[in-house]
Amino acid sequence: MIMDLKDNKRIYTYSETFKFALEGIRVSILKEKNIRFHLLFSVIVIVLAIIFNLTQTEWLFILIAIAGMIVVEMINTAIERVVDLVTDQYHPLAGQAKDIAAGAVLIYAIFSVIIGMIIFIPKILMFL
Numbered sequence: 001m002i003m004d005l006k007d008n009k010r011i012y013t014y015s016e017t018f019k020f021a022l023e024g025i026r027v028s029i030l031k032e033k034n035i036r037f038h039l040l041f042s043v044i045v046i047v048l049a050i051i052f053n054l055t056q057t058e059w060l061f062i063l064i065a066i067a068g069m070i071v072v073e074m075i076n077t078a079i080e081r082v083v084d085l086v087t088d089q090y091h092p093l094a095g096q097a098k099d100i101a102a103g104a105v106l107i108y109a110i111f112s113v114i115i116g117m118i119i120f121i122p123k124i125l126m127f128l
């Protein structure tokens with residue numbers, strides 16, 4: 001880390017920035033049960049994808065659904081943390097910020113489930 005004397009702001013190296021990002025991933029896994037649930041569910045979906053021998057395109061959709069779900073959940077968690085940091089009082093805007101972030105998670109989850117159904121239901125039916 002070096003100091004930018006002009007505006008007295010810290011400047012971090014790329015490796016330090018990378019470590020912060022890894023710490024964010026570590027903290028969110030340790031502290032957020034929703035993220036642990038998404039990770040567990042992701043492993044189950046990946047195992048199913050291997051078993052059903054998905055095509056390249058199907059894999060791409062599944063990976064986008066999995067990564068997007070975890071990323072949206074992490075952003076939701078970050079928004080919750082910032083709201084709680086800014087106020088511990090009831091405030092309609094604080095509530096709206098959390099509700100909107102939760103709504104984003106819900107929308108992504110619904111579309112991820114639809115993607116999963118489109119890909120896996122025909123394969124499960126053929127298997128039966």
Ligand SMILES: Nc1ncnc2c1ncn2[C@@H]1O[C@H](COP(=O)(O)OP(=O)(O)OP(=O)(O)O)[C@@H](O)[C@H]1O
Nearest residue numbers: 034080087088089090091092094095096098099102
């Ligand atoms: N400061 C606040 N002012 C107004 N409403 C709030 C405030 N904090 C939380 N809420 C309301 O309570 C709901 C739940 O908030 P909370 O912080 O418990 O998040 P959560 O959805 O339970 O998240 P998680 O379970 O992931 O921690 C919010 O979606 C919002 O409607």
